[in-house]
Amino acid sequence: MTKLFKIRRLLSSVLHKYNYSTAAKSMPTVKINSTEFISDDYTNVTPKIISYLGRNLHLQNDNPLSIVRQRIVQYFYKSFTHRGKPTFSVYDNLSPIVSTKQNFDDLLIPVDHPSRAKSDCYYINKDMLLRAHMTAHQSELLRSGLNNFLMIGDVYRRDEIDSTHFPVFHQLDVVRSQRKEQLFPNHPDLDIFEPTFDKERPHLFTNTITDPTKQSCHTLEATKLMEAQLKNHLIGLVQVLFGDDIKYRWVDAYFPFTHPSWELEIYYENNWLEVLGCGIVRNEILANAGPNNTIAYAFGLGLERLAMALYKIPDIRLMWSQDSGFLTQFQNKELNAKITYKPVSVYPQCTNDISFWLPENITIDTFMSNDFYDLVRDIGGDIIEQVKLKDKFIHPKTKKHSLCFSIVYRHLERTLTQAEVNKIHKDIENAIVSAFNVVIR
Known part of the structure; x- marks a missing residue:
C-alpha cells in the first residue's frame, strides 16, 4: 500500500x-x-411526562398502589405452588421504553387500530414509545421460556384530565400457560389443538376468531377448561380484595391479543365498576414466541382503579402526593387492613375559562384535544385538577370555529391564590397561541 x-x-x-x-x-x-x-415527526413525549419515569409508585411501601400490588401477588403465590414454591414469577421493574413492535406488532394490533394513534400514545419517535400497557412485555417473557408470570409497572397514555384520569398509571398483567398433560392430567385422549392443526408447522395454519366461543386452532374442551380456570381465579381475586359477598358479572369484550375475551365488573357503591379485562391468548402470539405446545390465558388490571375503590381515594393525583398526611394513612398497615382515606383538609378550587378561535385549517372536530391537555399539564403541572370542554361555537358569518375549556386548578396540599392561578392561566394562553396558532377570544 x-x-x-x-x-x-x-x-x-x-x-x-x-x-x-x-x-x-x-x-x-x-x-x-x-x-x-x-x-x-412522531415525537410527542413531553418533559413533564418524562419527569414521572423512575418514580415506581407500585414499589413504594407506603403508597396504596404498592399495597394493592402486594395483595395481588400474595394471592397468586398462595394459589399456585409447585413443590412448595410459587409457580408464578414477578417482573416489576421492566423499562417503560419499548418498541412499536413490542407494544403493537407482537400483540397482533392492526396498523390502523386507534390505540396506535399519536393522540393516544407518548411516542419518543416512530419506532419507540413509552409503553401503553404492560402487555408490551408479554412476548419477550414468553420467548425467554417463561410460562406463568406477572408484569407490573407504570404505563403512559394521553387522555382527558379529571379526578380519575392521569397520563401515567400502573398496570398488573398476568399470563398463565399450560401444556396438554397439565390441562388434561386424567384425560390423555383430549388435546389442546384441533386435529387439523399442525403443531410442528403452526404457521401453515390460518387461525381464525370468527367463532365467538374459541379460536379455530383450539378444541372446545381446552378453551372451556381454560375459561373456567381463568374466571374462577379472577373471582377468587376480587373476593380476596373486596370480600366474599361482592357481586360480579362477566361481559363479552374484544381485545386484539385474546379470544374469547371478557371484562369482569363488580357492583360497587350502587354502580357496576369494570375492574379488569381478560381472555385466551391468541395462539399466533404463543407460536411466534417459541414452542407451540401450550394454551394460555391472560388478564390485565389497573392498580389505581382498585386502590381508589378499596380505600375511597377521590382523586387519582393523590397517588403521587408526598404529603405525610396522605402517606401515613397507609404506613405500617397489615396488607388486608380496611383503610378508608380521610382528607387531610379540603382546599378550594379555582376555575378559569379559556376560549380561542381555531386556525382556518382546523375545525372543532379535527382539533386534537389531547395535545391541548398535554400542554396545559406541562405548564400547570399537578395543580390541574380537571379540564372540561365547555362550549363549541361556529360563527354564522365568518364560519370560524371556536372552543371554550374550563380549567379547574386545585393544589392537594395548600390553598392556591387567584393571583398565582391567573399567572399560570396566562402562561397557558400564551403557550397555546404559540403552539396551535389560535387566537384568544
Missing part, C-alpha cells in the same frame, strides 16, 4: 466520522434516563 493511498484512506475515515457525528449532533434528540433518542 502506497503512502499516498494510506493518507487518503485516513483522511476519508476522519471526514466520514466528522460528517456522521456532525449530522447526528444536528438532529433533534430526546433525552430519557441519560439516553439520547433521535426525534422525528
